[in-house]
Amino acid sequence: MLKRLLPRQDNFFQLFQQAADKLVLASGEFCNMLKHLDNQQHYVDQIAKHEEEADQIALTNFKMLHKTFITPFDRHDIHELTSTLDDILDLINRIAQRFPFYQLKTVPDELIKLAALSTEAATQLKSAIYLLHSLKHSEEIFNHCNQIDEVESKAHLVVLAGEKKLFMDEQDFKQFFKLKEIYAHTKSVINRCQDVGNILRGIVLEYS
Numbered sequence: 001m002l003k004r005l006l007p008r009q010d011n012f013f014q015l016f017q018q019a020a021d022k023l024v025l026a027s028g029e030f031c032n033m034l035k036h037l038d039n040q041q042h043y044v045d046q047i048a049k050h051e052e053e054a055d056q057i058a059l060t061n062f063k064m065l066h067k068t069f070i071t072p073f074d075r076h077d078i079h080e081l082t083s084t085l086d087d088i089l090d091l092i093n094r095i096a097q098r099f100p101f102y103q104l105k106t107v108p109d110e111l112i113k114l115a116a117l118s119t120e121a122a123t124q125l126k127s128a129i130y131l132l133h134s135l136k137h138s139e140e141i142f143n144h145c146n147q148i149d150e151v152e153s154k155a156h157l158v159v160l161a162g163e164k165k166l167f168m169d170e171q172d173f174k175q176f177f178k179l180k181e182i183y184a185h186t187k188s189v190i191n192r193c194q195d196v197g198n199i200l201r202g203i204v205l206e207y208s
Contacts, residue, residue: 124147
């Protein structure tokens with residue numbers, strides 16, 4: 001009864017939205033970088049900037065969680081959502097940071113498709129997070145989470161096709177492992193978006 005009488009701290013939703021904004025921006029920069037490797041340092045720097053700003057958003061969220069008595073939903077869920085969103089930004093940044101010393105001049109079309117799918121997953125996730133403030137939007141949130149699942153299924157096929165071409169066609173040993181690693185990490189970005197989607201589903205189911 002006491003919790004119902006006390007004011008609820010809704011600033012968490014704004015911080016989730018800001019983190020989702022940064023995720024979409026960073027994933028978009030990564031996708032553009034693969035298409036413009038001649039200017040890759042620009043994109044690497046932009047992604048690093050988004051990641052640093054996302055770290056500050058996560059830190060603000062954690063500090064507010066520590067100080068806030070009444071939260072919009074379970075404290076564990078807030079912590080998990082905050083940290084998993086931040087993990088995705090960290091992962092994109094780690095991939096991008098490898099490019100300057102990998103010295104790749106081109107990447108396979110499948111890798112560009114995979115990066116585009118990661119941006120699509122991030123965009124669907126952002127849409128779901130922007131609806132999280134109201135359970136009236138539960139069906140729409142579920143729909144966006146389902147869309148992320150579909151993106152993940154498409155990404156799985158793209159990775160299989162891309163790795164098959166690598167095994168069949170790539171003769172340069174170092175190039176093979178560079179590209180295989182990028183495939184794996186980019187797919188992990190989509191997997192982590194799916195993880196956040198599952199967190200959102202759990203929150204909606206618990207409170208609806």
